[in-house]
Amino acid sequence: MSSIFGGSTSTSSETASSKDLNARKEAVMTSVRNELALANAQELINKTNDKCYAKCVTKPSTSLSSSEETCLSRCFDRYMEAFNIVSRTYTARLAKERLDGQL
Numbered sequence: 001m002s003s004i005f006g007g008s009t010s011t012s013s014e015t016a017s018s019k020d021l022n023a024r025k026e027a028v029m030t031s032v033r034n035e036l037a038l039a040n041a042q043e044l045i046n047k048t049n050d051k052c053y054a055k056c057v058t059k060p061s062t063s064l065s066s067s068e069e070t071c072l073s074r075c076f077d078r079y080m081e082a083f084n085i086v087s088r089t090y091t092a093r094l095a096k097e098r099l100d101g102q103l
Contacts, residue, residue, distance in 0.1 A: 048079040 056071035057064065064072070 044079075044083060048076055052076055052079070 052072050052075035056068050056075055
């Protein structure tokens with residue numbers, strides 16, 4: 001097909017270029033999602049450590065007592081369990097909403 005400037009336009013090269021652009025866009029989006037997931041995980045661990053430390057270590061010293069270690073372990077386990085429950089529920093809800101939107 002000729003353009004008004006005398007050259008020819010190639011639909012197949014435009015399609016390939018568009019596919020390449022979409023692939024790069026998807027790669028960037030995946031990278032951003034991964035970075036956000038990592039940042040969220042780091043924030044969860046930091047908050048959990050701060051809250052559990054404040055709750056379990058009442059008299060800071062050079063080492064933890066066995067009761068402090070047990071408390072920290074249980075506290076962290078509870079936070080992770082709660083996080084996993086919320087994450088699974090949220091993921092299931094998003095999946096359901098996507099399916100409902102497709103119908």
